[in-house]
Amino acid sequence: MPSQPLAPPPMQPAQPAAVVPSAPPAPGAPVVIRAAGVGKKFVAYHKRATSLKERFVRRDTTSGEDFWALRDIDVEIGRGQTVGLAGANGSGKSTLLKVLAGILRPTHGSVSVSGRIASLLELGAGFNGELSGRDNVYLNASLLGLSKREIDRLFDSIVDFSELRHKIDDEVKHYSSGQYVRLGFAVAVHVDPDVLLVDEVLAVGDEAFQRKCLAKIAQFRDEGRTILFVTHSLDLIENMCDRILVLESGGLIFDGQPVVGTKLLRQRLGSLPADSPIPFDLAPVKPTAVAFSRNPGGPTEVQYDPGEQLTVSVELDLTDSAPQYVYLHVEIMGQGEIPIWMMETPPGGVSPGPGTAVVDFVVPRLPELLGAFAINVRVSDAATGQPVTVRRFEELFGVSGPQVAGLLKVDYEARLRR
Ligand SMILES: Nc1ncnc2c1ncn2[C@@H]1O[C@H](COP(=O)(O)OP(=O)(O)OP(=O)(O)O)[C@@H](O)[C@H]1O
Secondary structure: OOOOOOOOOOOOOOOOOOOOOOOOOOOOOOEEEEEEEEEEEEEHHHOOOOOHHHHHHHHHOOOOOEEEEEEEEEEEEEOOOEEEEEEOOOOOHHHHHHHHHOOOOOOEEEEEEOOOEEEEOOOOOOOOOOOEHHHHHHHHHHHOOOOHHHHHHHHHHHHHHHOOHHHOOOEHHHOOHHHHHHHHHHHHHHOOOOEEEEOOOHHHOOHHHHHHHHHHHHHHHHOOOEEEEEOOOHHHHHHHOOEEEEEEOOEEEEEEOHHHHHHHHHHHOOOOOOOOOOOHHHOOEEEEEEEEEOOOOOOEOOEEOOOOOEEEEEEEEEOOOOOOOEEEEEEEEEHHHEEEEEEEOOOOOEOOOOEEEEEEEEEOOOOOOEEEEEEEEEEEEOOOOOEEEEEEEEEEEEEEOOOOOOOOOOOOOOOOOO
């Protein structure tokens, strides 16, 4: 285990809470969705709600107020990624999808998406209520770039998927919201899209249809298509996605591993205590090993005398989404799980960077102790104080101090007083 010096504590102010470096597309995967510095401003009195949802969500915006629904969004999504877009109500998810789909123009910044995009955004978006389901299938599919002949070939399959054959010649304005979504989804998945953008419309379908949609999304994922979908189901993101984007008040506050992002969002929404650690396997910083030696980087030794120098080396494995400044708290545990003493990095933490790193804790003179001792390591994000993970190591080191009936040898006198 190579030893590296401790990095000095950071001089710059702490990062804003929960901001993590962006997770880039896998190396080698071409970028198919790119948003650079995207901001979207709405002016409340210029806009009228176009759906029931918007009417509810925008109730709080007073007339004439500028409102930034998206701020400075920088994201690159590589081909084949399945990305969940999450955040509280009103955080900007639908707006971001609309901007990426080209339905809304960003106020500043730029967006590019390559390949054929199929988007399933708001309820009924892209449908003309006065037309029949059949006509809407043709209209929608041709807007997505299919020729009449291609649509003729796919028509039965689209209708079968939607399970709406009995309604296909009715005007779409008489469809229920679930029926709208069935038809919209059926068209979107039949146009052979390279990129699928899906808003939280799946929630409108009944359970059987949701299962069918999710199976289709999973098939798309396995075929290496790029999927970006909005959902409030964080379990779904954990199960289906290889990346999560978390929005808060129009800003991107997390971009990375789904379980880390969902944990953060659950904390922000108050459904998980703020100090709950991430499961060890998924932690972006893992203490992988400890070693004991006299000098940093020296040979491993496990038996010491009081007064000798001891170095406890903690090896860390850090992913790209690890916090920049990492704070370690190391406890030396005696028999019966009693902490004997503790050691910490400087309060600002150390900056080990992605990959592996070693933090050495050097004890110049061991106290008068007798026994075998184990190590507990707690890792937190030094900027936010958020716990990252905890690990108890089984490796022991021994100190052969004087026999004491207790934990420490303390100087004392016994005096009689009457
Ligand atoms: N056309 C518009 N004009 C003015 N404000 C808008 C418009 N569309 C959205 N907004 C506002 O932008 C913010 C983001 O809305 P958006 O629909 O993107 O949120 P969301 O994260 O999708 O929310 P939800 O989870 O409720 O669907 C909200 O405060 C909303 O009121």
